[in-house]
Amino acid sequence: NAGVTQTPKFQVLKTGQSMTLQCAQDMNHEYMSWYRQDPGMGLRLIHYSVGAGITDQGEVPNGYNVSRSTTEDFPLRLLSAAPSQTSVYFCASSYDRTGGEQYFGPGTRLTVT
Amino acid sequence: EDQVTQSPEALRLQEGESSSLNCSYTVSGLRGLFWYRQDPGKGPEFLFTLYSAGEEKEKERLKATLTKKESFLHITAPKPEDSATYLCAVQQNSGGYQKVTFGTGTKLQVIP
Numbered sequence: 001n002a003g004v005t006q007t008p009k010f011q012v013l014k015t016g017q018s019m020t021l022q023c024a025q026d027m028n029h030e031y032m033s034w035y036r037q038d039p040g041m042g043l044r045l046i047h048y049s050v051g052a053g054i055t056d057q058g059e060v061p062n063g064y065n066v067s068r069s070t071t072e073d074f075p076l077r078l079l080s081a082a083p084s085q086t087s088v089y090f091c092a093s094s095y096d097r098t099g100g101e102q103y104f105g106p107g108t109r110l111t112v113t
Numbered sequence: 114e115d116q117v118t119q120s121p122e123a124l125r126l127q128e129g130e131s132s133s134l135n136c137s138y139t140v141s142g143l144r145g146l147f148w149y150r151q152d153p154g155k156g157p158e159f160l161f162t163l164y165s166a167g168e169e170k171e172k173e174r175l176k177a178t179l180t181k182k183e184s185f186l187h188i189t190a191p192k193p194e195d196s197a198t199y200l201c202a203v204q205q206n207s208g209g210y211q212k213v214t215f216g217t218g219t220k221l222q223v224i225p
Contacts, residue, residue, distance in 0.1 A: 004156075035215075042117065042215035043157070043200070090156050099213055100145050100204055104156030 002026050004105035006091050012111045013081040021076040021108050023091030031094040032074040033058070033102065034066065036087040043090065049074055050097050081112045116140075117203050119216035126223050129190045134219045136201030137183040146184050148177050149200040151218065157200055191223045 007022045025032065033048040045058030049068040063085060065077040074093075078085060088109050092102040120135045138146070145164050149157035161170040163179040170177045174195065176187045186199055198218040205212050 040217060042217050043202075044215075045213065092156075098144070098204070101147065101159050101162050102157075102213075103159060104149075106156050107154075 004091055004093055004103055006089075006105035006108050008108060009106065010109050012113065013078070014113055015081060015083060017081050019078055019081070021078075021089055021091075021110075023074045023076065023105060024072050025074075025091075025093040025103075026072065027093060027095070027103065028071060029093035029095050029103075030071065030097050031099050031102075032068065033092045033094075033099060034064070034074070034076045035090045035092065036060065037090060037107075038087050046076065046089075048099060078110075083112050086110060086112045117201060117214050117216040119199075119201050119219050121219060122217070123220045124222070126188075126191055126221070128192055128223055128225050131187070131189045131191070133188070134186040134199055134221070135183060136186070136216055138201075138203045138214075139182075140203050140205045140214065142206040143203060144206055145204045146179055147202040147204070147213075148175075148184070148186055149202065151198045151200055160199075188221070191221075193223045193225050196221055196223045 004025045030051045034046040035043040037043050044060050046064050047066040049055045052071050055066050088107050090107050091105045094102045116139045118137050148160040151157045161177040166181045168179050174189045178185050198220045200218045201216040
């Protein structure tokens with residue numbers, strides 16, 4: 001049981017490049033989410049999903065896209081990277097469809113130059 | 114505006130010196146309050162969920178309590194391995210989804 005896995009662990013992008021952060025969970029959780037964590041700020045919700053085929057925006061969705069084709073996977077796409085997207089990104093999942101108690105992945109540290 | 118404020122920002126304790134971390138919140142329609150532990154370079158790890166004022170949860174040296182305006186995480190006789198950042202989060206009913214707001218955390222250092 002691997003829990004929530006994320007790849008890559010580290011990534012450096014140039015402004016304007018696009019990329020996909022991968023997230024997978026093996027706990028059969030319906031709820032999955034993406035957060036960003038910046039110094040001095042709490043974790044902020046980017047997008048979330050309550051099941052395959054269902055996604056919605058969180059607090060800071062601009063510049064990011066998500067899709068949920070399977071229960072296990074929830075990739076986050078950066079369309080055109082900007083320096084303001086430099087952050088640590090966490091994926092999480094929950095057995096609670098309202099997103100209560102969440103289990104987090106190890107994170108992806110992204111730097112945009 | 115919905116807010117979650119944690120204090121202190123940092124706390125340094127001697128091993129065995131008990132203390133409390135505070136999480137105060139101003140949200141309407143609280144559904145649940147969560148405590149997480151985050152080690153450097155890792156994702157947050159779930160500790161407790163509290164749903165109503167007066168509720169308490171315990172795990173080893175940690176005890177979480179909840180009132181109508183704040184939650185405390187009490188650490189009894191801490192050990193160096195308790196050193197971490199402790200995050201508080203509140204969940205509320207908000208439109209189409211159950212909004213979760215995180216605090217910025219308390220960084221705890223326990224010195225041998």
